[in-house]
Amino acid sequence: MKEILKKVRKYEIKIRKFLNSRNQGDYKSIFKGTGLDFDDLRPYQYGDDFRTINWNITAKEHVLYTNTYKEEKEQSVFFLLDISKSQNIGHKKTKISVIKEIASVLTLSALNQKSQVGLICFSDIKELFIDSKKGDAHGYKLIRELYKHKNKSEKTNIAGMIDFFMNVNKKKSLVILLSDFIDSNYHSKLRSLSKLHDVICIHIYDKIEINIPKLGIIELKNEENNYSKWINTSSQKFRESVIKTYTTEPDRLKKKLLKYGITYLNIDSEKNYIKDLIKLFKSRKK
Secondary structure, three states: OHHHHHHHHHHHHHHHHHHHOHHHOOOOOOOOOOOEEEEEEEEOOOOOOHHHEOHHHHHHHOOOEEEEEEEOOOOEEEEEEEOOHHHHOOOOOOHHHHHHHHHHHHHHHHHHOOOEEEEEEEOOOEEEEEEEEOOHHHHHHHHHHHHHOOOOOOOOOHHHHHHHHHHHOOOOOEEEEEEOOOOOOOHHHHHHHHHHOEEEEEEEEOHHHOOOOOOOEEEEEEOOOOEEEEEEOOOHHHHHHHHHHHHHHHHHHHHHHHHOOOEEEEEEOOOOOHHHHHHHHHHOOO
């Protein structure tokens, strides 16, 4: 555990240095609050947004009054981690190890910005739930619990996880979902989630899912749903269909999520993901 914490601290510091560098001063942290809290009332001034007019006070005083607001600096950040069995695949590193590392690095980054941080790990059930709180002690406890957890199920249900999250969390939050998105019937739930929260989807994939060895006719079994099928791994048609699916699906998913106003990031589990995370900060430039 000490080595894991040492590694994620090192990566978090790299991101922080990037954010604090002179050349990147115009990039906002993804963890800073973007909401507005009511602050005070004052008479309307030319150029004020009509949407801020307080019509109740205006009716009483017979003078236009407008609400003033202050930025809500404190933000609640929730990590939703898909820890189903399909995440155990990987050539150099498994997808689940990358998911846990990224969540840990971003947890430290969020805490550094004084955000509240929470965690939900899921398969087709809620595997682990830690409500959002502030403070380093809470953050390190969250990371330790994440690495200690042993799955109760191997299946996936992204839609069910979104329902659970929306039931337990009513406050507008930054939601970071990490998954390989090997599931179905969850897009409408993501759209509903994006209407109430700021959502980032981080899509983790591994090239071993494309580079299937030529083993002839074998039985392929989906461990999550026990579905099995006999296929010819040496067939050119089969190999081309696999490559097409895994190369076009990320683009299809990205286009759909962008329509919902969701930030999308695609990460290869074999590569150093720090550059990709920095790209995430850049993509959310004000």
